[in-house]
Each structure stands twice: as structure tokens, then as C-alpha cells.
Amino acid sequence: MTILEKVTALLGEGAVLEAGTDQVPRIAPGSPDAVALLLGTAHQEGWHVRIEGAGTWLPSDAPADLALTTRRLDRVPAVEPQDLTATAEAGIGLDQLRQQLADRGAWLAVDPPGLAGRTLGSMVATATAGPLRQGFGPVKDHLLGVTFVTGDGRMVQSGGRVMKNVAGYDLTRLQAGGFGAFGVIVLVHLRLRALPRADVTHVLEGSRDELTQIAEDIAASGLTPAALELVSPALARRDRWVLAVRLVGSPTLVSADEAGLGRFAKLRAEEAHGFWMRLAEGFAVRPVTFRIGGVPAASDELLDLLQHQVGDEWISAAPAAGAIRWSGDTTVDRLQRLRRTLAALEVPLTLERAPWPVRTAVGHFGAYREGAGPLVAGLRRTFDPGGALVVATDGE
């Protein structure tokens, strides 16, 4: 029996989708239990499995015996606008999820890079927050709990559906940004916000140095923008760097904050929507995307370093949060050298997306600080004892 025949017998023909260009069978389990069945079998059979969502973020190019896609896990079992919580399966597209939430007056305050149909599971597994991280925190801050399936087919729940929860260890935070190395996320309990009654964006063009200083001044002034993002000219499709300020909340608070912005130009609602969407989609276009996170005061120095080592055509940064995302074309050598340089500055580099040869050579993670590497390796062995999940956590 071929792998495909075995999987068909296990999950039915409905779970078998058309293979991608590399002819690796693509399997779409229809339920969390089916994911557990598939991975349990893969573990026993020694199959290697790559994890896919909608296929819009990480390239579907990891060598594997089969590709597990979460795209049929697209239900939203619960939206509780009164409690501002929701439970959604990992394979739902963020665009669909946002619409369903908005219909109930609720909002997920995360705007990850990528195309609109990118899955919730992809966002959580890679912990890719967007500009809204300035005001609403990283992806993990929006999670109340997750259910995941380990590489040997065990279904594990962590967290819960309520605002605060310290029952047991926080395995949710391990999964957020684990890139699937510790299991496949199947269900996510989300913390929501009320759909903001006011949502405005103001922009200012200028030199990078000037705008970085203005961003610092805004942060120091006590303004609390939802986003305070510095965008490179190529990414913003403008002649100069752009500093964009997004303010959301009650009309009263937003108006009060707007008054402090001075020379910025306010975008019309559709312009603002287009601006943030282009920014998000831009990072899904170039071959390599990574993020780095330093202390806010080092933002300028880190931007200089990037410009020097890999160029600065496609950059989006939150200087007040110390977060920088870079996208472009570069080599394994340059990435490895950059990671080493950054590690000496106590700045981690997380490779977010790249073709498999780059991912496997560079690794999503690496250059760990003292004592952390063995812990990561131990966790990986715990959650994927047979090495069924094809994830390039650490480089060569």
C-alpha cells in the first residue's frame, strides 16, 4: 500500500487534496481528531510530515512524505461578544474570521503580514504580529488557550477560554511562535476587543532619522497609538520613509490623541485600509522575511546594521517597540552572519519565511543564549519524539 492509499483508508477520499508542484500528497483532515489519527499513524510508519495552512505564507517546499494542511479546519465554534472571546479552528482564513467577528461587534487586534486569507493557525504558529503589536502586544497576548496535536498524535489542551488562567504550565505560549515544531495547532481560544468605534491613520514622510526621532517623541509624549510604524519607501510605495500612526478606540480618546500629532496627514478610511493591507501583503512577496527584536533605543542602530548587511528596501519597524521586520532577497551566508552579529548585541533574529534550502540552513531560530539550546531540543523531542514534523527550527 502506498502512503496515499493508507491515508485514504484512514481519513477517506475527502481528505486527499490535489498535490502541489512537488507531488507530495496533500492531506486535509476534517477534524482535530483526524489530525491526531494522521500524525499518530505517521509516527508509527516513520513518515515525515510538513505542516501547511492556506499555503500563502511559508512556501510549500519542505521535503516530506506528505503535507498536512489545516485548511478544512475552518469552523468557528464560538464567538462570545459579551465576554470578548472566540474559539476558532486553526485553518480558518483570517479574512473570514475577521468578518465573522465584526458581524458580532468584536475584533481581533492582530494584523500579521501576509495575504488576507492566511490562516489563524499560521499566524499563531509563527507568532507573526504586525504593526498593531505596538498597542496590543504580540500574538501570544491574544491567546487564551490552544489545542494542539503532537508529532506522535497526542491531542493536548492548554489554557482555557477565560481572561486569566494560571492552571498548569503555559503551553500556549510555547506553541505561539513554535513554527509547528512542538505540534500542529488545531483549535485556538482568542481574546478579542470590541470593534473600535474610531479607527484613524495619520502618515508623515521624511528621512529615516527624522521619523525615528519623531516616533520616539510620540512614544515619550504619552500618546498610546495602536500602531506607530516606520515603513521603508519601497514597501510604502512612496518616495521617502513613512511614519504611520494608527489610533483606535473611543472617539473621545482618539480625537484627544489626534490633536497631538501636528504635521501628520490624515488618511481617508479607504486609503488607510489600502496602506495597511499593502504593507501586510508586501511581506508575502519577497523570498525571505525575518524579524528582529531589540530594545527601543537601539532601533536606529539596528536599522543601520540591516542596511549595511542586507539592504533596507523592504522594512517595517516599530521603533518604540524595538521590533523590525525585513523582507527581500539575500543569501544563507549573509543571514547567518547577520544572526551572529545580532546575537552579540543580545538581539534575536527569527526567520519567518524563506525557501526550504534557506530555512534548513539558517533555521527559524538559532544562536541561542546560554543554556537555552538544550531546552529547545528537549522540548522538541518531547512533542515530536519520532521527528515526524518537518520544521527547520535550528540551522545547520
Place this chain on the structure above:
Amino acid sequence: MSTSALADDLGAIVGPRHVRVAVAERVTYAMDGLPTHRRLPDVVVLPGTREEVIAVIRLLAVLGIPFVPRGAGTGLSGGALAEEGAVLIVLTRLNRILKVDAANRSALVEPGVVNARLSAATRPHGLHYAPDPSSQTACTIGGNVAENAGGPHCLKYGVTANHILALEVVLASGETALLGSPGGEPWGPDLVGLFVGSEGNFGVATRITVRLTPLPRAVRTLLADFMTLRTAGEGVSAIIAAGIVPAALEMMDQSCIQAVEDSVYAAGYPRDAAAVLLVELDGQDDGAVGAEADTVSAILKQAGARAVRSAQNEAERERLWQGRKKAFGAMGRLSRDLVVQDAVVPRSALPDVLETIAGIAARYRLVVSNVFHAGDGNLHPNISFDATDEPMRIRVELASAEIMAACIAAGGTITGEHGVGLDKLRYMPLIFDAESLGAMLAVRRVFDPEERVNPGKVVPVHACREWARSVNPGAMPRGSGRVNPGATPRGQPVLAQ
């Protein structure tokens, strides 16, 4: 090894006067803030530097002796108690604020720094450490990290986990690991997030980088009183549903109001109210915060508040808050002992769950006072009792179990900020299946293969489905590998009296 020989070895590291072996000295450490659990540690050691912490843990690793890290002992889950055969490592002497980085809004501290002291030290920079447990004048940042502590202002600002950027931790083996990064970006998977709230089971945090938060320039504190618990609960839901995120949104019921008003902490809460809500709004613009306060006031009146009053000055604001923060102390007037319970329910379930709790209290003939973080749905039903009255103590246990069951049935959880410790172990299987508990145990063994750090807490081992052990040569212990405190590699009692 005999206790005295171990004490000598520990004394050689930390100085003899920082090792406690006499019963009269050890009894101080037999309990935490929860009076229903008591364990007498065999030896208590108080290292004064991170190097001493490492040396102590390495010695215990060689000897295969379990140990329990402890801060100020204000915890409310029995989490920092050491079983017989274990050494208690008290970290209160590591109390230095090593660095305040105002430009980057962070600070590097040792674990024994008292929570409120950190905020006081950063106030001149216009910053504070946002998580504010009620015990903040005593509890330590290390303990806050272990428990993922919360507090009233966590509604807007987030719990401890949202404020820890990086950690230096000492594992059970005595090896150190650096987790996270100074800017807060995880270094690889989020090991800081995993460590925070692990209740000491993964090791000892010796250096903690915390995020500091700007002090708000404008604050409004409102007190709303209600004639029923239900309408007060509905008022909470109405505020949240309106998209307003107050800095704090606290509720106290009549029993709590009476206790506070009878005490030196009297805050001027209306004694005849069934419940009061303390709502705080803050921000940088006075006009905007004032307008938001007006909106909240209107929402609360519409929800049925009898009156809503705003603190007119800082003194009045502090008085309103003192009543809330000292409510647990004030309840000391009601009875000899107090169990401070902790559970979380969906916010919309608050009115029903509060009524259920009142019914449970009546059935078991117990006084239950509610003072809690209503905005998060984080309940603290406090049961007043007399621990010397055995039948009453049993009623307290039964009532606690029923309250937990009611919260779980409402879609909630068994602890929002106090932790599992010893007290909530028995409830863990009610919210996690055997596979999920097994996963937790397996993760714990990655950090501590012998389960020697704070043994017997958080995960009820008997309820776990077994996972294969992930053998990590780098973290293998050098001792006997036995958790059993009854035997050493030489077959001698570890801590013979």
C-alpha cells in the same frame, strides 16, 4: 547525609547564620498565605547572591535532594511549602534592583525585590511596574514570576507574563539558562512565557528583566453601589461590551464592605449596598479620561447603580483603593482564619455564578465574602472559618470544591492568579485530560528530569498519561536521580533528624 552535615555544607556556601535548622526558626516557613496547608521544611537556606544560589542548587543536585524556591511566602496556593526531605531556598536576600533603563522602559532585578519597591524606585522616571497583586507591599518579583501573579490593574495592563522580557534561570542541575532577550522578543520558542507561571517547577529565576510602564497622567476613580449582586455583575458586562477597558474594575460584596468599613481601612463604602464596583480609568489626557469616566458613569447608572461617585482628590482615591487592597486583612475581623479562593469565569457568567456561590455558602453555613477582579471575571470568594474547628474545616473544603465545580461548569478555570500549588492539585483533572496533564509533566522533565524542584506541586502525577521521557544529556542530574527523599545514593536517610 544528616541534617547537620547538610546544614554545614550549606553554611559553607551562604554563611552559617543564613541556614535555619531549629524548629522554632523553620516553623516561620511552614505556611504561606493560605492557612489550610502546612509543611515543615527540614532545612531553610537563605542565599545572598546568584552565585550562592547556583552553588546551593549544585550541591543539592550532587546529593539528589529536592528543593523548593520561596519568596516572601505570600502565595495563596501552598506552592512555596517544602515537604519533609526537601530544602527550602528563600530568595528574599537577593533584593537588589540592578538596573533601571528608563529609555527602554525596563529594569533588571533580583528575584527578592519587593513588587511595590520596584514601582517606588521607578516612579522618579515616570514609570512603574504594572502588575499589582494585593500583597504588593510584601510579595517579591521572583514569586510573581513563579505564579504569573495578577492584580487589579492587570485588566488593562496585563498580568506578570506580559511584563517579563528576559530571565536568567538556574535549573535543577545547577546549570544556568538565559531566556528571552532584553527587548522582549523571544529567542526561539517563547521559553520566558513557558517559565512564567511554572510555580517553581522549572527552576529558580535569579535575574529578571521586567517591562516598566509609564505612569498615567490622568486618573479617575469611580465608586458605584448596587442593591443586588446581579445588577453589579451586569454593570461589569455593560462596560466591557461598550469597548471600554478600564485600568481596573473591582467588585466587593456586602460582607466584604462591612468587614472593610468596620476596620481601620474604612473607605466610605455604603454599608447597605449589596455590592460596590470600584472602576478606575486612566490615560494621558485629562479631558479624554474625564469624558470616558462620564460614559462609564452613565453606563453604570443605566445598569442599575444606585449612585456613582468619583474620587475628588488623590487622598480620596487612595482611601477607596486602600479598602479594596486591604480587604483580605479586614476580613481577619470576621473569623480566625480565611481561605482566599481564586477562580475565573466568563464575565457574562458572573451574576449567575455569584448567586450559585451564595447558595453554596448558605448550604454549608459559611461566611463567604467576595472581593475580586470583576473586569477579568476573576473571582475571589473568601471563606471565613476557624481552622481549629474540624467539622467546619471539612465544610470549608467541601464548599471550596463545589465553588470550583460551579466555576468550571460556567466555562471557567480553577485559578486565575494564585496558582495550583498544593491546594488546587485535586482540581486539575477536572479541567485537563490525562494526555494534557501528561504533556505538562513531560515539559517539566525537560527542565527538571528528576522532578526535584518543588516536588508534588501543579501537576497531579497520578492523573497523567505517561509520556516517554526526553533524555537530555546536557541537563542530566549528577545525583541519585531519585525524588524520594528517604534515600541517598548511599542508602542513608537524606535528612535524618
